[in-house]
Amino acid sequence: MSEDLPAQKLRTGPRHVAIIMDGNGRWAQARGRPRLFGHHAGAKRVKEIVRACAPLGVEYLTIFGFSTENWKRTQAEVTGLMSLFRQYIRKEARSLKAEGVRVRFIGDRPGLDTKLQALMDELEELTAENTGVNLTIALNYGGRDEVARATQRLAQDVADGTLKPEDVNEETLPKYLDTCVLPDPDLVVRTSGEARISNFLLWQSAYAEYEFIDTLWPDFSKEEFRKLVEAYSARDRRFGAVSA
Ligand code: IPE
Numbered sequence: 001m002s003e004d005l006p007a008q009k010l011r012t013g014p015r016h017v018a019i020i021m022d023g024n025g026r027w028a029q030a031r032g033r034p035r036l037f038g039h040h041a042g043a044k045r046v047k048e049i050v051r052a053c054a055p056l057g058v059e060y061l062t063i064f065g066f067s068t069e070n071w072k073r074t075q076a077e078v079t080g081l082m083s084l085f086r087q088y089i090r091k092e093a094r095s096l097k098a099e100g101v102r103v104r105f106i107g108d109r110p111g112l113d114t115k116l117q118a119l120m121d122e123l124e125e126l127t128a129e130n131t132g133v134n135l136t137i138a139l140n141y142g143g144r145d146e147v148a149r150a151t152q153r154l155a156q157d158v159a160d161g162t163l164k165p166e167d168v169n170e171e172t173l174p175k176y177l178d179t180c181v182l183p184d185p186d187l188v189v190r191t192s193g194e195a196r197i198s199n200f201l202l203w204q205s206a207y208a209e210y211e212f213i214d215t216l217w218p219d220f221s222k223e224e225f226r227k228l229v230e231a232y233s234a235r236d237r238r239f240g241a242v243s244a
């Protein structure tokens, strides 16, 4: 049966799922607790979703942890989030390594504190040989910032004569993006009811399928994740063509 299907139809599930983990603040507020309580609850959800990937055939999971716009929050929240990221890496490094997860970070790294940058580098190095799920964490990430940084490096290569202007195209440009080693996301999920992408993976998600769901991130479960992955399989991705 499957021999008759065109190659791109053989895989029905998403290979790469990207998640905008939104709603931590509202989740905490609904409980009369400070926003950071929601961020801690949100961080605890990540492990279950990472573990759910392999059985569902999801090879790449990319999660939005902190945007280039999130610096506009109160200093207390920003400091609390940065300390949470450091704690999270320290606490989870061993089990990520043991579970075969390969961790990468995307975003403007020099804009983060040096202690956090060092922990990020160490975790990438520690898991570099892992061949399981590819977990990419976006920290100090903005799609426009990423394209601007990529363009700077591309322009430098043109100035240095290593890249010809006529060779700048849809294949060469993404090699300068933070995501250069990742496939494009097939499915982008945003929790918390907002129907916007807030500067996440702008170039990469040009043809992604989107799911905007009402659940607040700290309530997101592997069952809900499985339902979204299954719903994706029923979609007809046409990429501008006409379905068979
Ligand atoms: C998402 O939750 C986490 C980050 C942006 C760091 P929010 O903090 O945006 O939660 P809401 O949207 O205010 O509920």
Ligand code: IPE
Binding pocket: 020, 021, 022, 023, 064, 065, 066, 067, 070, 194, 196, 198
């Ligand atoms: C997007 O959520 C960023 C992350 C999930 C890290 P925001 O809560 O910052 O997005 P807006 O402000 O509602 O667009």
Ligand code: MG
Binding pocket: 022, 023, 024
């Ligand atoms: Mg939000």
